[in-house]
Amino acid sequence: MVYPESHKKIVEELLDGKFVLSREEHYNEIKENEEFYFSFFKASFGHELQITNEFARLISEETDENLSRDISIFFAIISYEMDKQGKNFLDTIQYSEFSMEEINSLFEESSWIDLVHSNKHLKDSDARKRFIFSSMGKRNIIDKIADERFGFTAAYKVFMEYAKDLAQRTLDDKRDPVNS
Amino acid sequence: MIKAEPKTILYFIWNYFDVVRDLFDTQSKEGIIRKETLEIILEKWNKDIKTQLIEYKILRNINDDYELRDVYYKLIEFVLVEFRPLLPEEIEKFGTSISELFRKITEGINEDKIILIERLRGLSSQIKEFTESVEKNSIRLLNETRELKSNVNQIDYRAKIQKASFWIQYYINPLNSILDVNHSESITNKLVDVSGFANQKRLSVTDETVRQLFEQLYFQLIQSNDDLLRQSKLLTNELLPLIERIKTESLILTGWIEFLRSSDKVSPPSLLKARKDNPYSTKAYLNAKEYFEQFITEEDAVIENDEEKHERWVFNRTFYRQRLTESLPVENFFDWCNAELINHGGEMSNEKLFALTSLLFDGDVEVLSSAEDRPMLIVTKTSKLFVPKLNLKKNGIS
Numbered sequence: 001m002v003y004p005e006s007h008k009k010i011v012e013e014l015l016d017g018k019f020v021l022s023r024e025e026h027y028n029e030i031k032e033n034e035e036f037y038f039s040f041f042k043a044s045f046g047h048e049l050q051i052t053n054e055f056a057r058l059i060s061e062e063t064d065e066n067l068s069r070d071i072s073i074f075f076a077i078i079s080y081e082m083d084k085q086g087k088n089f090l091d092t093i094q095y096s097e098f099s100m101e102e103i104n105s106l107f108e109e110s111s112w113i114d115l116v117h118s119n120k121h122l123k124d125s126d127a128r129k130r131f132i133f134s135s136m137g138k139r140n141i142i143d144k145i146a147d148e149r150f151g152f153t154a155a156y157k158v159f160m161e162y163a164k165d166l167a168q169r170t171l172d173d174k175r176d177p178v179n180s
Numbered sequence: 181m182i183k184a185e186p187k188t189i190l191y192f193i194w195n196y197f198d199v200v201r202d203l204f205d206t207q208s209k210e211g212i213i214r215k216e217t218l219e220i221i222l223e224k225w226n227k228d229i230k231t232q233l234i235e236y237k238i239l240r241n242i243n244d245d246y247e248l249r250d251v252y253y254k255l256i257e258f259v260l261v262e263f264r265p266l267l268p269e270e271i272e273k274f275g276t277s278i279s280e281l282f283r284k285i286t287e288g289i290n291e292d293k294i295i296l297i298e299r300l301r302g303l304s305s306q307i308k309e310f311t312e313s314v315e316k317n318s319i320r321l322l323n324e325t326r327e328l329k330s331n332v333n334q335i336d337y338r339a340k341i342q343k344a345s346f347w348i349q350y351y352i353n354p355l356n357s358i359l360d361v362n363h364s365e366s367i368t369n370k371l372v373d374v375s376g377f378a379n380q381k382r383l384s385v386t387d388e389t390v391r392q393l394f395e396q397l398y399f400q401l402i403q404s405n406d407d408l409l410r411q412s413k414l415l416t417n418e419l420l421p422l423i424e425r426i427k428t429e430s431l432i433l434t435g436w437i438e439f440l441r442s443s444d445k446v447s448p449p450s451l452l453k454a455r456k457d458n459p460y461s462t463k464a465y466l467n468a469k470e471y472f473e474q475f476i477t478e479e480d481a482v483i484e485n486d487e488e489k490h491e492r493w494v495f496n497r498t499f500y501r502q503r504l505t506e507s508l509p510v511e512n513f514f515d516w517c518n519a520e521l522i523n524h525g526g527e528m529s530n531e532k533l534f535a536l537t538s539l540l541f542d543g544d545v546e547v548l549s550s551a552e553d554r555p556m557l558i559v560t561k562t563s564k565l566f567v568p569k570l571n572l573k574k575n576g577i578s
Contacts, residue, residue: 007365017454058452068451073443083433099488111322111418112440162449169333170438
């Protein structure tokens with residue numbers, strides 16, 4: 001059997017929890033060998049491969065709950081604060097570049113400040129910088145543009161979808177508390 | 181009088197918290213706990229604890245019904261972070277008491293010290309209560325407004341605006357006036373005056389107790405000022421523009437608000453746990469430790485005794501006065517001191533020597549000394565002292 005050219009890279013990156021983005025060459029290889037990779041990851045590791053038009057990633061029960069929770073808090077706070085400022089937070093996250101200064105100001109002015117201060121990855125500007133450029137950067141959730149500047153990759157959509165689902169579940173609970 | 185131990189009561193609350201919480205929720209909604217509601221709650225949790233609730237003074241009878249005593253209501257309110265919204269009038273009362281106490285302190289600064297101290301303590305307590313009330317109210321208002329923004333109850337737009345207008349008119353705007361430092365009658369503005377006065381007095385007052393109280397008050401006000409400023413910012417940025425903010429709705433934002441409200445209780449999205457490839461064995465640390473431990477030569481551990489305890493000695497003036505009177509005439513006072521202390525199981529120290537010396541000034545002894553006598557040396561625990569030879573006789577008897 002002949003493996004795709006970037007097979008090793010694909011396997012390593014996906015197993016590292018990375019989002020392989022559509023602009024990357026090996027994304028096309030995943031896409032072209034979709035069937036193979038679905039069964040490969042399922043049979044070898046028990047992981048589900050998720051491929052969208054914008055990224056590929058693995059989903060598993062072996063989830064990094066703490067990191068995921070912190071990233072969710074991060075997106076939740078910047079969305080809430082940008083909405084408070086009258087901005088369309090979805091457009092801003094999708095199309096804009098952010099400086100650390102802007103991010104720090106969103107966090108410091110937030111009314112969720114108690115939650116921010118109790119989170120070791122988000123509690124101050126140094127921790128936030130490490131979190132964004134290291135933890136989120138390693139997984140391709142952000143693109144580093146300069147030392148203090150970055151933009152979000154399409155990976156942010158996973159978290160926005162999660163928020164939408166959570167809202168839907170809460171609304172369903174309120175409407176029909178017995179059956180939900 | 182409560183017969184139960186404090187720990188028993190706290191344990192009881194911990195043990196039956198579900199019941200207490202239901203009682204709290206009922207009182208918050210209905211203002212009172214009806215006799216029938218209490219029965220329903222106890223039955224729901226299958227707990228027969230009505231007697232203890234009364235005996236431990238957690239519940240109080242109001243005719244045939246009940247209410248949680250204020251102290252327990254506030255405790256539960258605090259631990260659940262579910263505060264009752266305070267009407268502006270309930271907060272403004274602190275302004276009156278703060279102004280009145282401050283006026284009396286400034287006017288009576290040179291009058292009775294005891295009442296000044298009490299007023300300073302009272303002022304400090306009122307400021308503390310005021311700051312806490314503002315903070316609690318902000319938390320409650322913030323929760324209300326987040327709920328409106330999240331709109332999980334699916335209120336229609338018109339009802340949402342009505343609700344927001346209500347909060348703004350009766351709670352948010354008045355609270356803003358209380359906190360507005362530019363408003364001459366605001367409580368915050370009064371606190372600025374108090375702070376200025378306390379700062380001046382903490383540097384100029386000569387009485388140490390009063391000075392310290394002014395200093396505490398000053399530092400308390402610095403903290404209060406920061407807290408109030410934060411609450412004021414919150415009002416300006418988040419609560420006052422409420423109507424504008426609730427015009428837009430987004431399912432995603434609803435989700436995020438619900439998530440932030442209980443981020444530690446809901447499962448976050450799935451994110452694959454990354455593999456960890458260590459460039460060294462995971463047991464490297466323990467192996468290295470084990471390797472180095474074999475070369476460690478252990479030295480005998482020596483435990484040094486703590487320093488000797490300081491002997492606590494209280495000068496019994498009556499006793500030594502009587503001893504001195506019985507010993508009169510005394511040839512050499514300091515020899516007598518030495519002998520007395522040794523006889524009573526002690527040793528000579530500066531403190532004891534000076535205390536015994538005070539007996540010379542009691543008036544019923546006559547102290548004589550001769551210029552020809554050379555000063556004598558006394559060795560105490562910590563010093564060597566040259567003292568005159570003093571001859572003592574009973575006063576009036578030659």
